[in-house]
Amino acid sequence: MELLAFGNTGWGDELFYATLMTLAVSITAMIIGFFFALIFTPLKLSKHKSLNLIGNFYTTVVRGVPELLIIYLLFFGGSGAIMYVASIFGYNQYIEINAFITGAFSIGIISGAYSTEVFRGAIQSIDKGQFEASKTLGIKKYVQFYKIILPQMLRLALPNLSNVWQITLKDTSLISVTGLVEIMRQSYIAAGSTRDPLFFYSFAAVLYLLLTFFSMKIINKLEMRYSRGF
């Protein structure tokens, strides 16, 4: 137990901050994922073949390629790509992106692909009459989306979004390969310096279990809230 003591003698405080880091990366990634979903869901539902193709390309590639490979692509290629764009604008200095941004962005791309699929399914399962009724009432397109489609969509999407959250939370363990000090990386460091990998990795597993357990509790509450009246 003294291994987990807070302060300089144990790893308790380090692991606590690492857990916060995992949470921060997961939430940021989830938000980035929502933005991706916001762009790609309309593309997937669009009537134009070419826009459709772009949307399908994104979800198929990201969901068909291992997460680790995507992380390596952004980890090794990310700063190169940004420097290339910067050099067009005449900035030729070396740019280093920090591990948090790379990590959150790569996990965000992955979680975005799953969110896109969830939103697409949710919108498609909304009764067609709802679209038609709002059209006949002469409601403007964006009011229709925000006031009629979105509230219904959220109710249908929430159970699946909780799955996406679980996947995202677990995927953040992979960005430990980039050196970002989250639960996995901190356990790796602690295991290395104390020569007690069994204890620290098991403790990491417990931390992840706690995170999934409590986030499920919260999401269940949200689900109840959004399914009022059904």
Added chain:
Amino acid sequence: MDLELMTNSFPKLLSATMVTLKLLSVSLIIGLFIGLFFAILRMNKNLFINKFAYGYSYIFRGTPLLVQIFIIYFGLGQIEYLRSTFLWVVLKEPYWCAIIAFSLNTGAYTSEILRSAFQTIKPGFIEAGKSLGLPRKFIFYKIQIPIAIKQSLPAYGNEIILMLKGTSLASTVTLMDLTGVAKYIISTTFKPVEVFIVAGGIYLFMTFVIHNFIKYLEKKFSYQ
């Protein structure tokens, strides 16, 4: 775009694909048995056995695969007792550690898929079998299992694809699978995009084949 690097790295990546496929197939086969075993335990009326099976699937589905591999590869070697048993022969090899972790992980997901498949079988089928005087074993193997296979195929197809992506984690315990070799080439040439296109293309091709194979099986197993 460095086309020469792409053509040069293709054979290397292709031979690494064999490692990935070997990891995938072995762990899927073992995982299927583990999953079936725990799905049967889940349907047991004994509360203790039931909870045990639930705990197994909860723990393996609630923690990242990376943690599971690390516990088995780095953690288990620490137990002095294990080092003296024959298990050590298996546990000192990263290959077998990866297989054990993958099998246990996919076993947990498979047990959930099979459990829900068994539970959606209409009780009428089993009652019909009973009233025909069929033995319990016969009902299980000839009625419940074929229906469960059909029910669980779409979800199991997804699990195979998730597992294919999961095998990429073998590269974290020094195995040179497709992702491992891709990372090696990236870190020596610093051409991530080219290598990603080739390696990602191979992965996509495999998911494409698996996806269509499952679709074909679904058609074959449907009643109509």
